[in-house]
Amino acid sequence: MATPSQRPASSPRDLTRAADRLSFVYLERCTIHRDANAITAEDAEGITHIPSATIGTLLLGPGTRITHQAMSMLGETGAGVVWVGEHGVRYYAGGRALTRSSALAEAQALRWANPRSRLDVARAMYRLRFPDEDPAGLTRRELLGREGQRVKDCYRTQADRTGIPWKGRRYTPGDFTSGDAVNQAITAAAQAMYGVAHAVTAALGASPALGFVHSGHELSFVLDVADLYKTEVGIPVAFDSAAESPEDVGARTRRALRDRIHELALLDRVVDDIKGLLLTDTGRATDGMTSDMDNVTLQSDRDEQVAAGVNYASLAEESW
Template identity: 70%
Template structure:
């Protein structure tokens, strides 16, 4: 029996930067397969080819089937595969990092492990979300109060801008249709933003679970990142979709959000924001300022004094220094 594919793994240099990719592609009621380095979507209208290396996140909606070769090429290209349930109220994702370096996830872990630096990153996240707010010295309770106030202001502002009536935020986990049109749009926008954020986090090699605002969930950091753009990108797209009518709000929200993400270059901005929040400049201590960029593909061994030495060697009879 032959193997599924004998093609070697692509190096980071051969792959599109996550900031240059499409935000997401949504598919439903089709079969997803692989054709060389592309994936194909086959439905009643025929076959559509999608270059896999240009996708940030592939959203697989109801009625989709995906083959093993398709998942193999998506994983190799670092694209997140997100299974989305009916109306987008379920979420499952996975992906492979575009980087071979652990520098960014180590910076994330160091910032997360210390309570003071963890709070400082959370304050920086709120400064990004709400420009003009002074978060210096704010407690977590004060930050949460700020968030609640600014979100209510955002909902009222978007309601006035679009003419869509707004009462309050309601999310019915088991019944998407129970919410009114703007609530359905906000829910659909949130799910898409989680997929996009997860794609960027996975591509950069960060840990989805080490959050600075959210905690206790396997995607805490993903939720942190997605929320950075909630009031600027996600909520306005949801209200724009709801303003067009009460039918098919979820699909219109996805299209409006996709257009906003691509127009504003959000993926590239997301990469820059994550690196700035984690104070990551592309180097790791202990390696004499060695570059740890996305093309780095080297394994080291840890020695005393936080010194890193080259892997693949036996140090049994020779000094490390």
């Protein structure tokens, strides 16, 4: 078998299309190596072979160890690698994105850089969260006010449903135990959703920092994405966990949220929502996960793209 340094790098044309891959593969408590063109996951029960070209993003959970050769193979096949907490509920670090295309990142930057389109995306995010309302024409201050009221209404509704006394949202940063059981559960659910949103954002190649509602933080867009599912998923799960028992409520909330995410196939939905928000009306390919070819161009004047790999010195001299 040839060594990694002797093998030519795969071109995007040789790679499996994103639509034909498994979106996410999660592994924990195993050693990951490679065998020919597959990666292997070895644990106490034996060795499992996974064809590397079928993986969209590999999520590495607690207790995983991965070899250099396995990482080299995953890089050649265009798979993303993300280090996460148990069952993907926290994001710790990520390797290269799954995509070789900059389409999604450029679309995000274009929509973020224009104040009008930035507000349009913020309104679209509100519409995703509360489809029974039309936010067209609302200012940012009006959006924030309505969002705050809808979240308050959600807290009251869930409190009535579960029978939990609700005294308001109380959270002291850095002091998880300062709130009551339901506030601890809400905090745990929010943190877990931040991890999910961060993992998907990294896998798609979008910028975690360029937010449309949140701003000024390296994870502004991650916070935007996580909030899309706050009233539908995170808050109801938190109230259910707190109603079950106040003991160990943080860990139980994360496990319950993990199960709910799996039940709703939420990871696939997050992918679709991000692409729908950023790629609308950009004139770019809708597949923000991968490109079927290396499409590297150079930027010229008047937003023109010219071919790379060409020396333009003679053209520049003619223009002088």
